[in-house]
Amino acid sequence: MEFLFEQFITGLSIGSILLIVALGLSIIYGSMGVINMAHGEFIMLGAYGAWALKAYAGISLFPSLIIIFIATALLGALIERGVIRYLYRRPIDTILATWGIGVMLQQLVRLTAGGELRYVEMPPSLAATVDIFGVDVSAYRVFIIIAGAALFAATWMLVNKTTVGMQLRAVVQDRSIATAFGINASTIYTGTFAYGAGLAGLAGALVAPLKSVSPEMGTGYVVDAFFVVVLGGVQSLFGTVASSVLLGQLSGVLAYWQNDTVAKALVLVGIVILIRFRPQGLFVTRVRT
Amino acid sequence: MMSKRTMRQVFVYGAVCLAIFLLPMLINDDFLLNRFARYLVLAMVSMALALSWGYAGILNLGQAMSFGLGSYCMAMALKLRTIPVHTGSEGLPDFMVWNNVEALPWFWKPFYSMPFAIAAGIIGPMIVSAILAWFMFRGRVTGVYVAIITLATLVVVNLVIIDQQWATGGFNGITDLAQLELFGITFDAYSATTYYLIAICLTVCLFLALAVTKSKAGLILQAIRDQEDRVRFFGYDVALFKTMVFCISAGIAGLAGMLYTIVMEFASPTFLGVQLSLSIVIWCAVGGRQSLVGALLGAILVAGMQGALSESEVFLDTWTLVMGALFVLVVLFLPNGIASLGEKLTEKFGGRRATPEPAKRGNSIARSTKLAEGK
Numbered sequence: 001m002e003f004l005f006e007q008f009i010t011g012l013s014i015g016s017i018l019l020i021v022a023l024g025l026s027i028i029y030g031s032m033g034v035i036n037m038a039h040g041e042f043i044m045l046g047a048y049g050a051w052a053l054k055a056y057a058g059i060s061l062f063p064s065l066i067i068i069f070i071a072t073a074l075l076g077a078l079i080e081r082g083v084i085r086y087l088y089r090r091p092i093d094t095i096l097a098t099w100g101i102g103v104m105l106q107q108l109v110r111l112t113a114g115g116e117l118r119y120v121e122m123p124p125s126l127a128a129t130v131d132i133f134g135v136d137v138s139a140y141r142v143f144i145i146i147a148g149a150a151l152f153a154a155t156w157m158l159v160n161k162t163t164v165g166m167q168l169r170a171v172v173q174d175r176s177i178a179t180a181f182g183i184n185a186s187t188i189y190t191g192t193f194a195y196g197a198g199l200a201g202l203a204g205a206l207v208a209p210l211k212s213v214s215p216e217m218g219t220g221y222v223v224d225a226f227f228v229v230v231l232g233g234v235q236s237l238f239g240t241v242a243s244s245v246l247l248g249q250l251s252g253v254l255a256y257w258q259n260d261t262v263a264k265a266l267v268l269v270g271i272v273i274l275i276r277f278r279p280q281g282l283f284v285t286r287v288r289t
Numbered sequence: 290m291m292s293k294r295t296m297r298q299v300f301v302y303g304a305v306c307l308a309i310f311l312l313p314m315l316i317n318d319d320f321l322l323n324r325f326a327r328y329l330v331l332a333m334v335s336m337a338l339a340l341s342w343g344y345a346g347i348l349n350l351g352q353a354m355s356f357g358l359g360s361y362c363m364a365m366a367l368k369l370r371t372i373p374v375h376t377g378s379e380g381l382p383d384f385m386v387w388n389n390v391e392a393l394p395w396f397w398k399p400f401y402s403m404p405f406a407i408a409a410g411i412i413g414p415m416i417v418s419a420i421l422a423w424f425m426f427r428g429r430v431t432g433v434y435v436a437i438i439t440l441a442t443l444v445v446v447n448l449v450i451i452d453q454q455w456a457t458g459g460f461n462g463i464t465d466l467a468q469l470e471l472f473g474i475t476f477d478a479y480s481a482t483t484y485y486l487i488a489i490c491l492t493v494c495l496f497l498a499l500a501v502t503k504s505k506a507g508l509i510l511q512a513i514r515d516q517e518d519r520v521r522f523f524g525y526d527v528a529l530f531k532t533m534v535f536c537i538s539a540g541i542a543g544l545a546g547m548l549y550t551i552v553m554e555f556a557s558p559t560f561l562g563v564q565l566s567l568s569i570v571i572w573c574a575v576g577g578r579q580s581l582v583g584a585l586l587g588a589i590l591v592a593g594m595q596g597a598l599s600e601s602e603v604f605l606d607t608w609t610l611v612m613g614a615l616f617v618l619v620v621l622f623l624p625n626g627i628a629s630l631g632e633k634l635t636e637k638f639g640g641r642r643a644t645p646e647p648a649k650r651g652n653s654i655a656r657s658t659k660l661a662e663g664k
Contacts, residue, residue, distance in 0.1 A: 035433060083617060083621065086621055087620070087621075090624065091432075091433070092348060092432070092433070092436075093620050093624060095433075095436070096570065096571070096574055096616070096620045097616075097617050097620040097621065099567060099571075099616070100571075100612075100613045100614070100615075100616035100617040100620065101613065101617060102613075103609055103610075103612065103613035103616070104609070104610050104613035104614060104617075106609070107607070107609040107610045107613065108610065111607070111610075219563070223440075223444070223563075226437065227437075227441070230434075230437060259452075261448050261451065261452040262448075262452065264444075264448055265444075265445045265448045265449060265452075268441045268442075268444055268445045268448075269441075269445055271441055272438050272441045272442060272445075275430065275434050275437060275438055276424060276425065276428045276430060276438070277428065279428075279430060279434050
């Protein structure tokens with residue numbers, strides 16, 4: 001019983017990281033149809049932000065989260081204005097353009113911060129372990145789980161309960177009609193992209209203490225995040241949550257049963273088969289055409 | 290009877306191939322020749338991708354899978370021809386000895402035969418791709434989802450090859466290979482013979498691909514790219530056509546992979562890595578996805594630039610930046626790649642009105658109907 005619970009916590013921890021990482025991508029892909037291959041690089045920038053703010057300015061993780069969110073969001077807005085907006089009619093090309101941007105960001109970081117691995121300290125208040133039903137769990141992992149839930153709740157509220165969110169939903173449904181009603185679609189898109197990029201930056205800063213930080217760290221995340229989004233269903237935030245928890249648990253179980261590599265391969269095979277039979281995702285019941 | 294446009298195309302393609310064949314006359318440096326041979330191999334994969342992406346609209350992000358499988362087939366055959374340094378029973382490859390493998394695995398045994406290996410290097414990727422394509426296209430998977438599935442498949446194959454170290458050499462791949470000998474000719478990686486072998490394969494594949502695009506099937510494929518549903522309503526078996534072109538593309542990529550092993554003298558999991566696979570897409574997009582020769586030149590240009598920039602002192606650190614920027618600019622301003630540059634220029638300055646391409650016309654119709662349908 002204790003073992004099962006421990007396994008469950010491991011899976012939940014993997015799942016919450018997946019959720020945090022995928023949330024920004026989900027927002028951008030789901031509402032704008034843009035496949036942001038530079039998402040991983042935004043995550044990487046967030047992680048480097050956490051490292052740099054600590055190393056040069058002495059700002060600890062929690063206050064730096066705000067700065068990182070704003071900074072990556074601004075960068076995202078800039079990229080949307082400069083590149084992405086010319087590609088809305090060619091969705092496949094967004095993959096290519098954002099990949100190019102990702103390569104540039106990666107190299108910029110390598111040139112300025114160096115290619116070696118960096119480490120971000122955990123906030124001392126969360127360095128201990130917590131006892132949950134007799135299982136020792138790292139406090140930081142619990143914090144990540146809570147942070148994932150909080151970020152999701154905030155995003156859900158933003159999309160579903162605010163005026164801006166309503167405007168976004170209107171633009172997604174029908175851009176021209178929404179524009180006719182006086183909604184500035186292009187501002188909404190810029191804002192959405194910026195928010196998604198900001199979330200990615202936050203994700204990077206949050207996972208940084210758990211992993212080593214390197215210019216290449218984003219590549220793995222973007223692939224994982226992408227699979228989460230596709231599995232959950234493109235326009236469903238709840239789907240993203242459900243699929244990240246599911247994938248997290250699945251990877252946890254498979255990694256225990258086999259090794260990590262085989263677990264990863266099996267999860268990918270599962271996703272391929274799923275896309276073939278349910279391209280709309282697991283958790284979407286009705287798809288707007 | 291060939292149309293005027295086809296004639297012009299054949300002429301341009303022939304000229305490019307001729308230039309490739311004449312190159313060794315100008316270069317007397319074996320090292321440089323080896324590098325150019327490598328670019329030609331990469332050009333071949335890029336051209337193969339243009340066939341499935343540019344002409345049939347299948348964005349295959351896993352093109353490197355076929356490439357890598359071909360490369361491993363050749364490497365296995367060449368490995369068995371070496372006189373092993375560390376030998377177990379039956380002359381086991383060295384890495385198997387290190388992994389405590391007792392006997393040669395059964396799937397290695399046929400690779401004692403070179404004809405089998407060459408056939409496997411082409412047909413193997415074709416079979417794998419056929420299964421994958423059938424799986425995807427029967428389910429009417431299109432667009433981005435094709436990209437995801439092919440990418441995921443590539444990652445799976447890559448993971449398996451790295452994981453099964455006892456049979457594949459794992460991260461290190463298969464190294465220390467013999468030189469290929471065919472019909473009494475030895476193909477040294479640093480020689481003009483290998484260069485010519487690659488040039489011949491490239492030419493044959495290029496014209497084969499051109500023939501495919503000019504055939505009736507090629508026309509149907511372009512129609513599928515522009516408006517898949519309509520072609521289906523006409524009664525064509527869309528999945529069959531897509532599977533066919535996907536397989537041809539995989540076969541060419543497999544052949545290129547085999548040649549790559551000959552040029553590089555090893556096979557490694559990076560040959561079917563995500564990085565290479567995305568690079569192929571880049572080459573193809575920069576050169577022009579709707580032009581076979583454009584994609585080919587795109588690969589030579591970009592890979593060549595990459596090689597030159599990464600060696601020059603000024604760009605040692607910044608060449609990736611330059612490449613990324615170049616790529617974004619091409620996507621933004623030249624969606625059909627450098628190959629469309631010529632057309633654009635003649636349209637603008639030449640005074641002669643360029644004949645509108647059928648493909649483009651199809652696109653604009655598709656776009657306007659999409660608008661009309663409120664999509």
